[in-house]
Amino acid sequence: MSTKYLLLSFCAVLLVSCTGRGFQPPPGAYTQWYKKGVSQAGVDNAMRACGYTNLDGVGDTSPIDVVLTRFYCMKDAGFKRRDNLDLCKQGRIGESPVCEGRR
Numbered sequence: 001m002s003t004k005y006l007l008l009s010f011c012a013v014l015l016v017s018c019t020g021r022g023f024q025p026p027p028g029a030y031t032q033w034y035k036k037g038v039s040q041a042g043v044d045n046a047m048r049a050c051g052y053t054n055l056d057g058v059g060d061t062s063p064i065d066v067v068l069t070r071f072y073c074m075k076d077a078g079f080k081r082r083d084n085l086d087l088c089k090q091g092r093i094g095e096s097p098v099c100e101g102r103r
């Protein structure tokens with residue numbers, strides 16, 4: 001009987017650690033872009049103007065050239081990334097024609 005309680009206790013601890021504050025999804029893509037003097041609403045609008053349809057970035061299945069075009073539209077508009085990401089410097093992605101002159 002003590003094994004049963006031990007197993008139930010373990011399952012309860014595991015369940016608690018996987019819910020609530022234990023799991024934090026990654027921040028949305030919209031939180032990575034910034035530009036001095038531009039509000040979050042301004043960032044969102046700029047992203048939409050650059051062709052982003054999903055501001056979270058989760059589940060985006062767009063072709064890489066589309067992703068790169070959107071990304072560099074934001075960069076060319078003067079936005080920066082909090083994580084300093086530069087897609088054209090990421091491995092084979094840089095072979096895309098969109099990266100010409102950006103490597």
